[in-house]
Structure formats: C-alpha cells, structure tokens
Amino acid sequence: MRISAEWLGDYVQLPPIEKLEDILLLAGLGVDERDGDRFELEVTSNRGDWLCATGLAREIGAMTEARFRAPAPDVSEDGPTIEGRVEVSIFDPEDCARYSARLIEGVKIGPSPEWVQKRLTDCGVRPINNVVDATNYVMLEWGQPLHAFDFDKLKGKIAVRRAGEDETLTTLDGQERKLSSDILIITDDDKPIAIAGIMGGADTEVSDSTVNVLLESAHFASTRVRRGVQKLGLPSEASRRFERWVDPNGCKRSLDRAAQLLADWAGGKVALDAVDVYPRPATPRVVSMRPARANEVLGLKIETAWMQNALDRLGFKTALDGESIVAQIPTRRRDIEREIDLIEEVARLYGYDRVPTTLSKGVNAAAGRPLAGRLEDRARSACLRCGLTEVATISLSNESAHANAGLSTEKAVKLRNALTEDYTLLRTSLLPSLLDVLARNKGRRLRGFEIGRIYETSPSHPLADEKRTLGVCLSDAPAPAHWQKTAAPVDFFALKAIVGNVLREFGAPESVFEPSRHAAFHPGRCASISLNGAEIGVMGEIHPLVAAKWEISHRVYVAQIDFDALVRHLRLVRRFESFSNFPAVERDFAFVVPQNLPSLRLVEAVQLGGGDLVTSARVVDVYQGANLGEGMKSLALSLRLQAPDRTLGESDIEGVSKKVIEAATALGATIRS
C-alpha cells in the first residue's frame, strides 16, 4: 500500500516523519520503502482495513492517542429520484452481501483537480478522468472499491450472478475474458458488464462522451473474488481489497462520498436516493477478553483500564463484565475472532518493544561452552582435518627437560614439595612435551597435535600466566612400504602447510612466516609466526643435537602457537569475497635474485607493484646453478591476472607485466632471459 503522509494528515495529527515510520512499524505496518513523505507499506493479509488512508490514520491515532477525524459523508441529492430507473438483484447473498448504487447525471468528463491527481499518483494510481478518479480516490480513502458505469450503455436491470460456462466479457484492458461458473459477474438485461470486484467491462466503461454515471459500491465475498483472480490471472487494486475483506457496512458511506466528489469534480447532479440491496446485514462480533489472561500470556502487568482504553482507541465499543472486557468489534475488523486476537491488539498498542524479555524458568542463557572453548574446538577440528592425531601430555616437567630443549626455567612456576625429580615445575613450553611424544614414537610416522597450557610467573598475573598453546609435531620416520609408493614427504613445508591451514581457519593472511632462530630448532629451518607485527609462535625442524637428547635420530618438526594471541588477533567469522567469473590469465616470470632473499619479499613486491589485477602470485620454481653467478638463485613466479568486471585485454596484461618487472627490479632482481 502506497500512501503519502500529506494525505494521512487530513484525518489525524501526525508526528514527525521518522517517528511516524517507527509508529507504523510498531503497529505492524512494515515500511518497505520511504521516499520523502511517501511510504510503501507492507499490509498483512488479515488487515484489509489498512488498505486505505482512513484505516491507516485510525491506526496511527490509536497508537499515538491522537483523535481520528473521518471525512464528512454528506451528499447533496440535487437530481431526480433514482427510483424506478435502477433495479438491482443479487442471486446469492453468499457471493454478494450488499450492492448499493447511485446515479449521477449530467457530468462533464475532464481531468480531476490537480491535488487529486497528485494524491492518486503518490499512491501509485494513474489519474484517468474526474469520474474514474473519484472512484479511485474513495477506494484509497475508505478502502471500498467502486465502479462507474456509463449509465446510457446499460440496458434494464442490474444483476449479480455467477457467469455461465460459455459467457465472455471484454474487460477495461481490452482483453476478452472467458468466464466460468465460479466467477461472479455483474450483468444488465443483455450481457455481462463487469467481473465482480475485479474489473469492469470495456463496453460500459466511462468515456469522454459519458453524461450519466451509475456508481457501484458493493461487498463481494473474499473467496469468490479470489477464485476469479486465480481463474483469470487478473489481480487488481479492487480485488486486492475484496480478497482481504471490505466492510459491508461501509458500502453506502463510500458510495455517498464518491457521488459527492464526482458531482463536485465533474459537475453532475446526484439523483435522489440510492439503491441499496443488503440482504444479510453484517453485525458486529462481540468478543470478550480477560485482562488477567492477557497479562499472563504476554508476561506483562498492564492495568485493565489501560487495556480497555486501548481497545476503545481502535474503535471497539467496550464494557466491563466482571473479570472481562467485552468488546463490540466493528465489521471492518473481521480479523478479531476470539480472545487471543484482542490480546494481540493490546500487545500491539502497548508496544512489542516494551514487553520485557524473559526466559522460561530454569533456562540458562549462558549454558554450554563459552566462545573461547568453542574456538579451541575449532582449532582442534582444523588439526584433525589436516590428518593430525590429538595427543595429551602432562603439564608437569623438570629443569633438565627444559635445558635439553634449550629453554630457560627462570620464569617457570616451580613446585615447593615435588614428589619426584621428573615433576619439579610446570612446563614453560610445549616443546619438551612434544619431544617426549616424538621419542615415544621413534620409527613411527607420527603426526600429532595438542592444545594445552604453558605456565610462567608474571608480574601481571598474581598466580601464573597460563597461555593456551597449540602444538603440532611431525616425525619423518621412514614410511612403511606401500605398492603405490606415494607417501607425502614429511618436511618443513608439510608442517608449514598444516600451520597455514589452521591459521587460515581463523582468517590469518598468508604472510605470517619469517626466518627465525630458536635454540631448539635447526638454524636454517626455523620460522617465526607473526600476526599484526606480534610474534605468536615458532615452527621448524628440531635441531639434531636437541633431538639427540631425546635419542631421536630422524628429522622431527614442531610448531608452537600462542592460541590466545591467535584468537585475539584474528577474525573469527570469514566474510565471503565474491569471485570474478571473467577469464583469468596466467603469466610466468623468472627472476634472478640474491640467494638469501626470501622469496616472499619478491612475491609481495610483485603483488603490490602489479596492482589489483594480480589476484595471486606463486613461486613455481627455485633454481640454483653456477650459470646464475655466485650467491644467486632463480625464482619462477606464476601470476594470475583477473578483473572483476571484464575480460582482460593484451594491453592490460602488458601493463601489469611492466609494473611487475619494475617492482622486481627495485628489489634487486633481474629478469632471467
């Protein structure tokens, strides 16, 4: 439903526009869009009464306690009487509960006033002429769809009946419609003239030559109109309203209003009296509500008087009857059927936002593992997905185990009354523990991990600084023979791949590994793991002399990461990055660089220098040879170039190549011919 605040303001005092938006939302009118003072509102299927300006204004009044002012229903009947000139018969009151009509004679077709055209346009209705606009205006004002016939094109009596199986009607839009017995139509003596509640016929529509107008205001059954729409595939502004519910007791008021506006804008005379066939008048429902029950169901403690007042504001006539509020529901609100419906009205007017948030008895909102524990599980699962087996080691250790791993015990938490020399302090690192595990599994290709704590005294921790730590250990014992001979190598890069996967699981970038030294590690095969400039771990091949202390003779690899620091530094939920569906181009470059230049420096320089089109750069070959010169190596890089929005041309690729070579040259690299 589209409506402007300018129009609503005719019937109720409005709050400022932003506040109005909030009020509409709280009432249950979703604001799909707002453009200045024009709203596009989502009206739920139970609230036909909201498909008009007065219905919305009434609701706003109920929410804000502002008074609702209905437009005056006066009509001056200046013309000769309608009696004897228009007759209406309804075949089945189930299909049509009421049919009222008025005759307006001597109209002059022309445009409607500009302000009317603007209001219609604001509501998304195209202005047509003063007659049609008057019917649409009243439909938007009161929610009652009306239809105007060219009276002079009608022959004899108006009837409301089901169509025959072989009947057809050409509708306003020029389409010939095949009718059927479940479609309700309006006819004159000769022919169908309209599909009830859906669309009028082309033959009898108001045209520029129309002088006398027969105005229809009726109540058609929701199910009948819905069947018609379904059958014909023809929804309209009118059917949208009938399908929900149009107040049968409003037909006459809307008819009078439209007749008067039509006379005002098109200059005709309204005939005396109206035809009003209303075989089964709708009566207001009486529904009662126990305020105590309302409070019980909502979890509130609202006073009965407040509830009664709220229901009154909606236009319900209420009275107290013992412990209940008895409400007479106006016929425009068919959605109110039983107590719970009134309870919802109370909740709506009170404000869903003001209902206190509770949990039923015995429910603990904080039950389950805290985030920290769940993240630990996530790291554990990442390790498992890399094919690692979880190990569990004892936190207690001793001086010599630490010394053997090149670790100081200066800050270790020492025990005062150790029972055994094996357990004199708490470990300050997972290294001794993991070396124990490797030693236990000499000759086996162990791939293990542990998430455990390490402990140190610290001025900032009165007891001890306990850091959750992730350790990974791999052993390069010979693989058992296998006919496929495909055992993956266990080496520094196998460990790096595992650590990289675990870090990426928490959103770490690629470039976190840098050459490093550590007493326990092979001096040329040790890397620090850093995030945002802070070192959070170390990894590499264990120094053979350290391994020898554990009587391990093959190569073993260990990584240790401060898990708390990892979690602190990283993004825990990944944001999806859309990918380009345009073709990618691969370009290879070979550069000669000093042997001690970490390849990552070249990759970074090339990526940065190459610009946004470089989506990845990977080292695909490393070569050292006498022909390159003393202390030099060759690095071959494969660059992937791709644009998010187009296929790359030769000039794009050349441009990137040039920038890539410039960036590499600035780093001291020469391109290898």
Add this chain to the structure above:
Amino acid sequence: MSDLETRLPQLEAEAMEALSLVKTSAEYETLRVQTLGRTAELTLASRSLGKASPADRPRLGALINEVKRRVESAFETRKNELHKAELDAKLLAEALDVTLPAPDISFGRRHPLTQTLDDIVRIFSNLGFSVVEGPEVENVYYNFDALNIGPDHPARFERDTLYVADDVVLRTETSSVQIRTMENRQPPIKIIAPGRVYRREAIDRTHLAMFNQVEGLCVAPGITFGDLKGTLSTFLSQLFEAAPGAGTVQTRFRPHFFPFTEPSAEFDVFFNGKWLELGGCGLVHPTVLENVGYNPEEVTGFAFGFGIERMAMIKFGIEDLRLFYENDLRFLEQF
C-alpha cells in the same frame, strides 16, 4: 735423563702442532691413528717401559700417562670442535627459504549451511530444545489445515506450492513437524525442526525452489510472549556474536500476521548499520493447540521459523542465495 724423557715432550709438541693444523674429521682421524693408534710412538712408548731400569719405571710411567692424557684430551676437544663446525656447516647448507609456499594439502571444509545449522542446533540445545525431523513429502493436512491455514488461503494455491497429489505437497514449512510432534507427545515440548522446504518460486538472487528452514516450538504451562522474545534474542546474539559487523547484537520484534500464531511478530537484527528481517514468530494460536488436543487454557506456547540460508547470508556477507547450491569450489573453499 733417558731418551724417552727427552722424546716425550717433543712428541707432545708435535702432536699438538699437528692437531692445530687439522681441518676436517677425516684429517683428524688420520692424525689420531698416527698419534694415538696401536703403532704410534706414544703408544709404543708405554711398551718400551719394560726396557727401562726398575728405578726409572714408575717415574717414566707417570710421565707417559700424563702426556697421553693431555694429548688425548686435546684430541677430544678438537674432535668436538670439528664435529660442531661440521654440523653447523651442514645445517647451514641445509638452510631453507622458509617463506616459500607450502604444498596444498587437503583441508576438508563443511558447507556454510551446515556450519550455520550446527551453530543453530548448538545454541538451541543449550536453551533446552531437542531436534526433531519429519517428512518432506507431506499431507496437506499437516502442512496447512492443522496450522490454521484454511482451504481458501492463498499459500495453498498451486501458484505457490508444489503438489504431488491433491492432498500431498512438498512441505512449505517445517511447521508440519511441530504438529506431528504435538500429536504424539504431551507438553512440555521444546523442539526445533530443521529441514528442507519447497516453494513454487522462480529462481533469482533471493529465491530458490528449495531452501532450509528451522522451526521452533515451545509449549508448556505459563509460556509468555516475553519468553519468546527472550529466547530469540538470546539465540540471535549468540549466533552473530563473532560475526563482523554485528557489534552488540540488537534485535527487534514487529507485529505481523501468521494464521498459526497470535500475537504474531517478525524479528529483525541490526547488522552492518541496518535492520534485517530474519523470520516470523508468535504465540501458538489457540486453534492450533486445540487441533492437536491440547487445552489452551492449560498450556501456552511460542513458535518461530526462519531460513538457514538467510542467517548464513547475513553472517558471512553472501548476497546471492544461489551460491549455496552451485557448489563452486571458489565459494566452498572460503568457509
């Protein structure tokens, strides 16, 4: 002074001199054999002790031992030095460029929808809900009638719902599972029913013919609208706690209309600067409770439903629903 006494210091000086010139383990080994081996002069010196006069023997013996000990100790030190230097050199030669890329090893991933559903199930389990499942090919009665969706309701039209037969549909909500559960059990009931649902929809960025939904139901004496708000707020703040852009998770409940709940609401979450619609909820309509033989005066309940895809889209910042089912590796590998 015997010859030996003159010779021993010479031998020692020569050995030390030679040792200082040794560069490799191999040279060392040759020298060690020369200096301390079976036929070495120093070794033979002890054997020649028998030829010395008995008076000189103790003195000479002590002297030989002293020289031998000093030479041996110097050799041992040198050996260690050489080993260390050689190990260092070997390790240096083995040095790797640790910044080279690691190989691509297989790293299995769970589908983002499974990850989201796992989170949903975990949170509701902690709040005391159990998980139930039901058929996807469902009777019209369970899908519509029992949920207070009357024969004329547009949702039942062939336009929106996929029919297998007049009275059999592909379920349009997992609410049907709630009815089946309530029919078979007495309150208190606290369940969530996740699963696939089907709609007759044209496929675009935000619509698919099939998606996953979670419906929740809690029926017990004294359940209130406040409990509904509390349960969903708790759930949403836990679901989005670590998502970028969530901040402190704010939720909002707006009145809405559903045939099977009253009062009904839609719930929203404030995310990345705007309110996003998540799903529908409300107190179970007394008619629905009556349909399964419960007395609405004795028990009340709340129900809610939302799409799992929608939650995942918000959490991960995905804008096209179709990505979930295209199974493009470039998508799947991001989660």
